[in-house]
Amino acid sequence: EAQVTQNPRYLITVTGKKLTVTCSQNMNHEYMSWYRQDPGLGLRQIYYSMNVEVTDKGDVPEGYKVSRKEKRNFPLILESPSPNQTSLYFCASSTRASNEKLFFGSGTQLSVL
Amino acid sequence: RKEVEQDPGPFNVPEGATVAFNCTYSNSASQSFFWYRQDCRKEPKLLMSVYSSGNEDGRFTAQLNRASQYISLLIRDSKLSDSATYLCVPWHNTDKLIFGTGTRLQVFP
Numbered sequence A: 001e002a003q004v005t006q007n008p009r010y011l012i013t014v015t016g017k018k019l020t021v022t023c024s025q026n027m028n029h030e031y032m033s034w035y036r037q038d039p040g041l042g043l044r045q046i047y048y049s050m051n052v053e054v055t056d057k058g059d060v061p062e063g064y065k066v067s068r069k070e071k072r073n074f075p076l077i078l079e080s081p082s083p084n085q086t087s088l089y090f091c092a093s094s095t096r097a098s099n100e101k102l103f104f105g106s107g108t109q110l111s112v113l
Numbered sequence B: 001r002k003e004v005e006q007d008p009g010p011f012n013v014p015e016g017a018t019v020a021f022n023c024t025y026s027n028s029a030s031q032s033f034f035w036y037r038q039d040c041r042k043e044p045k046l047l048m049s050v051y052s053s054g055n056e057d058g059r060f061t062a063q064l065n066r067a068s069q070y071i072s073l074l075i076r077d078s079k080l081s082d083s084a085t086y087l088c089v090p091w092h093n094t095d096k097l098i099f100g101t102g103t104r105l106q107v108f109p
Helices: none
Strands: A004-007 A010-013 A019-025 A031-038 A042-051 A054-057 A076-078 A087-094 A108-112 B004-006 B011-014 B019-025 B032-038 B045-050 B054-057 B060-065 B070-075 B084-091 B103-108
Touching: A004 A087, A010 A019, A019 A031, A019 A087, A019 A108, B004 B084, B011 B019, B019 B084, B019 B103, B032 B060, B032 B070, B045 B054, B045 B060, B045 B070, B070 B084
Parallel strands: A010 A108, B011 B103
Antiparallel strands: A004 A019, A019 A076, A031 A042, A031 A087, A042 A054, A087 A108, B004 B019, B019 B070, B032 B045, B032 B084, B054 B060, B060 B070, B084 B103
16 A cells, blocks of 8 residues: 555654654655644645755754655654644655645654653 | 735535635746645645646536636535645645645534
8 A cells, every 4th residue: 555654643752852753655756755734834844855865955944854865764853852843743755746646644743841 | 925825714614515715826936736635633635736727526626817826626515524624735846835724614514
């Protein structure tokens, strides 16, 4: 089954404790992206990747890191989480960002205390 | 002006009603347009793509007005299962997709 798998689904952590949210897709998509969703602000892009070893900042990259060492995986890293990073996070992939359907993961609800 | 603007709603409509949402965009270079549907706290899913003047899929019709820079989504014969948030996404030749904040629809019996 074609899918984007995110883990964990829920995560509660404390300020400053490094964490990684994993994202994996089995569709051989070149394009992968991370979004955060906050009430009243909609989906905002954090980072995206057009292919292996190619990553670029989205609209809200501060406080986040990503890597794309393999085509299927695109982890989101928070080196020192802060409470303002409490949010619902989505990973997505597609063959291209332009006119191809975006497949989303199920989301990760992160709470930073 | 925001790049994408949507009325947040909620639009409360009875079953069987026809409802329409508008989405305005600021970048006149936008070439493709998408409507995504999102259920509460779930992932967005593509509902419709619009590449020219419009698109129709069953009860759903999307129309594009380039002169006024808006796209609309019309839902006929609303079902309870149509209750969701509808996200508008214009695209213009970049690697970024800018999502609207969404319009919430609530269909009641």
